[in-house]
Amino acid sequence: MQTHTAKRVEIVIEAPLENRLTKALTEAGVTGFTILPVLGGSGRSGVWTREGQVGRAGMVQVVCLIKPERLDGLLDAAFSVVEKHIGVVSITDAQVLRAERF
Amino acid sequence: MQTHTAKRVEIVIEAPLENRLTKALTEAGVTGFTILPVLGGSGRSGVWTREGQVGRAGMVQVVCLIKPERLDGLLDAAFSVVEKHIGVVSITDAQVLRAERF
Amino acid sequence: MQTHTAKRVEIVIEAPLENRLTKALTEAGVTGFTILPVLGGSGRSGVWTREGQVGRAGMVQVVCLIKPERLDGLLDAAFSVVEKHIGVVSITDAQVLRAERF
Amino acid sequence: MQEILSLAGANLISPIILSFALGLAAALARSDLTIPEAVAKGMSIYLLFAIGFKGGVAVSTHGIDQTLILSLIAGLILSFGLPLIAFALLRVMTGLSNIDAAAVAAHYGSISIVTFVAATSVLQGRLIDSEGYMVAVAAVMEAPAILSALWLVARSGGGGKMEPGLMRELLLNGSIVLLVGAFFIGAITGEQGLAEISPFIVAPFKGVLCLFLLDMGLIAGRGLRQSRGVVGMGAVGFAIVMPLVGAMIGLGAGLLVGLSLGGVVLMMVLSASASYIAVPAAMRVALPEANPSVYLTLSLGVTFPFNLTLGIPLYLAVAQIVVGG
Amino acid sequence: MQEILSLAGANLISPIILSFALGLAAALARSDLTIPEAVAKGMSIYLLFAIGFKGGVAVSTHGIDQTLILSLIAGLILSFGLPLIAFALLRVMTGLSNIDAAAVAAHYGSISIVTFVAATSVLQGRLIDSEGYMVAVAAVMEAPAILSALWLVARSGGGGKMEPGLMRELLLNGSIVLLVGAFFIGAITGEQGLAEISPFIVAPFKGVLCLFLLDMGLIAGRGLRQSRGVVGMGAVGFAIVMPLVGAMIGLGAGLLVGLSLGGVVLMMVLSASASYIAVPAAMRVALPEANPSVYLTLSLGVTFPFNLTLGIPLYLAVAQIVVGG
Amino acid sequence: MQEILSLAGANLISPIILSFALGLAAALARSDLTIPEAVAKGMSIYLLFAIGFKGGVAVSTHGIDQTLILSLIAGLILSFGLPLIAFALLRVMTGLSNIDAAAVAAHYGSISIVTFVAATSVLQGRLIDSEGYMVAVAAVMEAPAILSALWLVARSGGGGKMEPGLMRELLLNGSIVLLVGAFFIGAITGEQGLAEISPFIVAPFKGVLCLFLLDMGLIAGRGLRQSRGVVGMGAVGFAIVMPLVGAMIGLGAGLLVGLSLGGVVLMMVLSASASYIAVPAAMRVALPEANPSVYLTLSLGVTFPFNLTLGIPLYLAVAQIVVGG
Ligand SMILES: Nc1ncnc2c1ncn2[C@@H]1O[C@H](COP(=O)(O)O)[C@@H](O)[C@H]1O
Ligand SMILES: Nc1ncnc2c1ncn2[C@@H]1O[C@H](COP(=O)(O)O)[C@@H](O)[C@H]1O
Ligand SMILES: Nc1ncnc2c1ncn2[C@@H]1O[C@H](COP(=O)(O)O)[C@@H](O)[C@H]1O
Ligand code: NA
Ligand code: NA
Numbered sequence A, B, C: 001m002q003t004h005t006a007k008r009v010e011i012v013i014e015a016p017l018e019n020r021l022t023k024a025l026t027e028a029g030v031t032g033f034t035i036l037p038v039l040g041g042s043g044r045s046g047v048w049t050r051e052g053q054v055g056r057a058g059m060v061q062v063v064c065l066i067k068p069e070r071l072d073g074l075l076d077a078a079f080s081v082v083e084k085h086i087g088v089v090s091i092t093d094a095q096v097l098r099a100e101r102f
Numbered sequence D, E, F: 001m002q003e004i005l006s007l008a009g010a011n012l013i014s015p016i017i018l019s020f021a022l023g024l025a026a027a028l029a030r031s032d033l034t035i036p037e038a039v040a041k042g043m044s045i046y047l048l049f050a051i052g053f054k055g056g057v058a059v060s061t062h063g064i065d066q067t068l069i070l071s072l073i074a075g076l077i078l079s080f081g082l083p084l085i086a087f088a089l090l091r092v093m094t095g096l097s098n099i100d101a102a103a104v105a106a107h108y109g110s111i112s113i114v115t116f117v118a119a120t121s122v123l124q125g126r127l128i129d130s131e132g133y134m135v136a137v138a139a140v141m142e143a144p145a146i147l148s149a150l151w152l153v154a155r156s157g158g159g160g161k162m163e164p165g166l167m168r169e170l171l172l173n174g175s176i177v178l179l180v181g182a183f184f185i186g187a188i189t190g191e192q193g194l195a196e197i198s199p200f201i202v203a204p205f206k207g208v209l210c211l212f213l214l215d216m217g218l219i220a221g222r223g224l225r226q227s228r229g230v231v232g233m234g235a236v237g238f239a240i241v242m243p244l245v246g247a248m249i250g251l252g253a254g255l256l257v258g259l260s261l262g263g264v265v266l267m268m269v270l271s272a273s274a275s276y277i278a279v280p281a282a283m284r285v286a287l288p289e290a291n292p293s294v295y296l297t298l299s300l301g302v303t304f305p306f307n308l309t310l311g312i313p314l315y316l317a318v319a320q321i322v323v324g325g
């Protein structure tokens, strides 16, 4: 089956920043993303868990599949939001079906 | 530690199609998969979120690790379900422990 | 934007083992990880779903981004926990922003 | 007319309607107020269980009416038939494609159980009795409309073939199973069963309904905000005309079958209401090319609030005039 | 006999049992009816809190019985001892491996709090009092059986060593902490505390129990569907014989300790019931080689419904004959 | 003094406080007891809806007091002003950075709705009436403190500029919208609306509050366990002194405005309490450099339990002495 080269960017970011991140991504021309819930984690700022939380606590993982040539725009947009905040960004090489979608 | 080459296929698909997808995968000889919840996302068909939904709304992410030689069969099976539907498919090169499992 | 080579390790493991895994990882010097919920899945031990479960049932996915040179330590630690249990481990090559964090 | 207005006015300032309005306003103002998916699903399970159970108890108390079978048959016919009328109206009033029109039509043949519950609540508030088995009629009306819609699409050569397994899925749909199951539990355990669990399923019912309608308002508002421009004025007009047409046909059916005043009102409400939970999911499987924004906006964004606020009191007033009482 | 049957009959048509049956039937028919995990967990937290609290209030009202300590000790001994009997029975009746047999045995030494709750409900329905601290006995019986099972495995050289930290995890298990904690809150705040929150923990209790049992039915049905062929007839036989054996031993213990009729019944029920929440999770840590399908199918798929439907009325009838009353 | 102690004693053994203590103890002992996020959010939605609604009904019954507007203005001024006092205290008592101190100050200018609810509960238990619109005062006090904190940071050149959109987010925050919305629904539907849903929002209220406080205890305990060493003794001292200072200022404001005894107590409680839901999320957006462990430990780990256990009875006693009654 015909596949196309793409980048898979996965950003773990604090939930209160989710809207700002997706807005920045959209403004940078990212046309699609998927948001996964996160149960908990650990990092330099300590251990945390979503259990029992009431407010907009915790983190989410935003996944974007994009054409490789759009990666830099996306990373700039993501970085502008993640910069001062807690969170991690990873990029992997991927193949996608139906390239017209990205 | 000894690792083995594999493909990691991640399919974001509408929740009402989940059963059909996993059935097609199983019929194509895929022996294992993991289903992750999805909170929301955005794509050509607009923005959506799982919050407050009652029915089988929203999407899920199905993750399959498979031997590279089984990739084509899997993609054919996945595509037959995803084809007319909303959803994205990405493939990344991975290493796995315990190859006998895939 | 400057990125750095890293490994993305994704471990699907039974929820009752989560604490033991993250403890082993921490002892192996892994400084960060993220835990994603899992809805269900299928493997050699059959099909399962989280729906309606009451106890610490089901599985979780632990994601670690690490410097490549720490991969072996991490895999040894992970394997010591996963070994006798249900679960899968996959490793992909990734790029990360802000290498000082890993 | 005077009476209809005062009825509608009284209806409009009930906590239930105001909760819906609050959700709608919050979503339109882009507040981050949300109800977790699990809680929303939990409330819907509670409501289905309670309404089914109470219907069953009513049947066990009042006995099985001769009209029970007739009502079920009427429900079946309505659910099969209303999509055809809806489809014809849509062809006249809107420029929707065949497939979109068929998908919308399926929603209007099926029912909204929350609208049904709200109507029951209004009837109770006015001490009007209704046949307990109307719950079973509601269950019977959930799925057939989908078949009619698929037939409409197939007829015009547009695909929409019956997926293998879809039929079973439709009939064993979670809400139908829960509603019918609870109905039978209520019918078997009767007044005694009700006494055991009524502090759970009767007393707090309206309060739960408020929070559930808050959630429906949030979802409807979010949908309206995102679908600006997706549906034209014609489609919006349809979403108000169709419930009126449906209600009139339901009125006829209720009279023919010989239902009580309350039963007639509920038959009107079932016919007038449009699904927004079960049918959308089925459409994603059976008619994936149809645009979800269209049918969700119409059924949840227009018809649902219309029925909730103006429709129910109107149908009640009309039924009172026709049936007397 | 006559009486046992009529008791069982009355028990079978209670909303609680019928809700379980509905869940079971829905899952076996592959309906997509599900209850969200968070809602199921929420209901279990509610039930544990309510049952613990009410037990504590009962103790604060009736005072601490001389038999309290004896009952706790009896519970400990039963939980340690029943797995040995279960293991022996399993060796005779089934071809399960040592490890699988030990894992199953752990479940039967521990308890099912929902079965306990259902029994309490039946007792209340018949206006039979029971010792409030039986809740504490239930808590005490949760964990020891796991140690016996590990010892059984270790003895036969099959690994199953005590993982570091497991002991603390078992004793500070969420359900035990909640049950015991609520028990103390109830004991401290007494009747006055109960008055404050009884519209929450008393009135709607049975209704919540219905929905919870609906969920248990769904899980049990799903499990049964997936485990066809995993457990043989011998194992199924064990899952019916073992509760009977357990109940008889519990009867003896209850009489020895000097419990009231209600207390004896509850002791029988605790001994007869098998864990399907806490112990399975512990087994995944301590005996990962044991097959979860086997122990879940037996404890949740066979023993749980058996106790719920036939077991409880049977134990009650037997206790009434023996104790009188 | 005697009386304060007995009041505090009675307060300490209420099911609500003991539930909090249970959660705290369970988390500190590292039990795996947790309440699912969706259930916790569901309970908070329930509590906000109920408290808002009841406040609205009280206003609709007792009419709008002259002091309503004055109270709202007092609330605004307190929320803007208290952070400045808190900041000054923090500079004196602790070595926190400007940014951390400002972030903590924001929490103490804002309010804890659960503390408010617990105080209402204590007042009701003592049959002391209070102004229904104090709920609206609570809503008004949620957000302004955040602006003061940002101003404090900006003044010292430390960034903390007002993010675009943050203002709208703060005002349309889910809890504010729900609280105010339910308040209006209650005010519009009045006693009649309350009668319809009181079995849902009145009767089980305290029980739900118990489980919610169990969850708060779990979170607070988890936080305390993880933040050992993060906050010094000075900061802990601040977290006990600041509520006392806040309460005294609230007392003055309440007297100036002319509130009833109950209203004065609630004004004290609002001033004394610190936010741990809305403000932390806003701080992550507006002052990401501030350390969440510091402000969460102080507001949820120290001030919240202090107010819940000793603070409320103390404030009530003081108010009774000053106001009389
Ligand atoms: N190396 C890592 N791998 C995966 N997730 C991480 C990693 N480091 C941090 N995270 C996630 O990002 C959150 C914040 O990280 P930090 O900013 O280091 O406190 C953590 O709680 C984790 O969920
Ligand atoms: N480029 C993308 N990257 C990640 N997820 C995507 C992307 N495009 C679409 N999706 C996901 O797939 C769903 C449907 O996409 P679409 O069919 O484009 O509307 C979206 O709501 C997202 O959850
Ligand atoms: N090939 C695979 N790809 C993705 N997930 C898998 C795979 N195999 C197993 N899993 C996950 O691991 C769980 C246990 O697998 P197993 O030990 O094979 O029963 C399954 O239920 C899946 O969630
Ligand atoms: Na209809
Ligand atoms: Na037992």
Ligand code: NA
Residues within 6 Å of the ligand: F082, F107, F108, F109, F110, F111, F112, F246, F270, F271, F272, F273, F274, F275
């Ligand atoms: Na304050």
